[in-house]
Amino acid sequence: MSFSVNVLAKIAIELQSGIGHQDRFQRLITTLRQVLDCDASALLRYETRQFIPLAIDGLASDVLGRRFALEAHPRLEAIARAGDVVRFPADSDLPDPYDGLIPGQETLKVHACIGLPLFAGQNLIGALTLDGLVPDQFDTFSDEELRLIAALTAGAFNNALLIAQLENQNILPAAAPAFEKAAHTEMIGLSVGMTQLKKEIEIVAASDLNVLIGGETGTGKELVAQAIHQGSARSANPLIYLNCAALPESVAESELFGHVKGAFTGAISHRSGKFEMADKGTLFLDEIGELSLALQAKLLRVLQYGDIQRVGDDRSLRVDVRVLAATNRDLREEVLAGRFRADLYHRLSVFPLLVPPLRERGEDVILLAGYFCEQCRVRLGLTRVALSQRAHALLLTYAWPGNVRELEHAIHRAIILARAERPGDNIVLEAHHIAQQGAPERPVQESQSVAPTPNLRHATEDFQRTVIHQALTQNGHNWAASARALDIDVANLHRLAKRLGVKP
CATH class of the missing domain: 1.10.8.60 (Helicase, Ruva Protein; domain 3)
Incomplete structure (x- = not known):
């Protein structure tokens, strides 16, 4: 099969016409699968030594949640390094990342596989993978025709990424050099609740507001805190974690604010607390509802005035710390019951976030x-x-x-x-x-x-x-x-x- 000018023009129009649509990536991959007549196809975004599926057709839906690290998938690494069309022999020794992931064909291996790296200028931004169950399925396509498809797809894909970036900062065009080290936290999910949560995280991350993260146990509140910190101007500085529920009352104040030598039995040297360690960065207080009322009062003072006192020290230290707090309790109910200070609750919940249950x-x-x-x-x-x-x-x-x-x-x-x-x-x-x-x-x-x-x-x-x-x-x-x-x-x-x- 050869592509006529009319066919290529139709492909280009189809690819570009859908880039502003909500399901732009799915429309793009569906068009390509129909034109190229393959059993499965995937559009992958490249980011920090891994490929992230953005749209799939003919593959199991759980593929969208998988993250394909290059070091674990030699075929995808070959595509990332190639810079051109990659055709894998039907008897290739390299494992195919989609083997067993075509619905109804869990026991069959993919036989025909082509990888098309996608570039914006000199930067790798993604890849298009085409798979078939018949060994010679793509033999009718010349490399030149596939390069044209890759160029058209890369242009539409890059435009779609730029549009998505304007709508949702969680989808970024990969303009960084290839093969860098991953350094960010990703929250998996495309549901309405998670999409809304990600947008709220973007909004509050850019500010310096304190945030109260609510949600049931096991929903991923710590990931939310990490995402807020990484999206903030403080991201180059520490994110310090403290589980308030695991703090014995006898050492809780020292853990938070530090102590000086001789402050109590066993204090054999000066010790910095979590607030000092988080200076210029972020402090994440998990299970904040477990703090005693006495410690809540001292925490409120830090939030109000920005200074701390080590245990056993009369001097005050200035700290610049953003506080993120998490709880699986309803703190409004705790306030009404007298177990949580109302003034601290209002200080923490300037911008509340709720993580939806699974x-x-x-x-x-x-x-x-x-x-x-x-x-x-x-x-x-x-x-x-x-x-x-x-x-x-x-x-x-x-x-x-x-x-x-x-x-x-x-x-x-x-x-x-x-x-x-x-x-x-x-x-x-x-x-x-x-x-x-x-x-x-x-x-x-x-x-x-x-x-x-x-x-x-x-x-x-x-x-x-x-x-x-x-x-x-x-x-x-x-x-x-x-x-x-x-x-x-x-x-x-x-x-x-x-x-x-x-x-x-």
């Missing part, structure tokens, strides 16, 4: 599952980790009372279970791998907003027993070999097995 984020659960699958795949050295269609359905129907943190742990445990069930480096997560951990196999009824929460300790112990039994079975009841398979010290495995009743 059950309200719709398809975000699939993107996050894909993200965690890819993370675990790299960590465990697996060739691929795919989600079956039934696993997709289960993920969407469970209410996730533990939110993103519960989902992350569920995916990691499911991969361990799947690998124990069928050893190898090609993992397909089925619904039962996830359901074994407490997620219901049956859909949540529409009238239910939250699924019943299992007893966490009992569920954890049941899971540990299952994994230990499976490891012993796979390793001929050899405890040392089972410990190696579970990546645990053999003595610790014996102790754990005794406590769980697996071993007399």
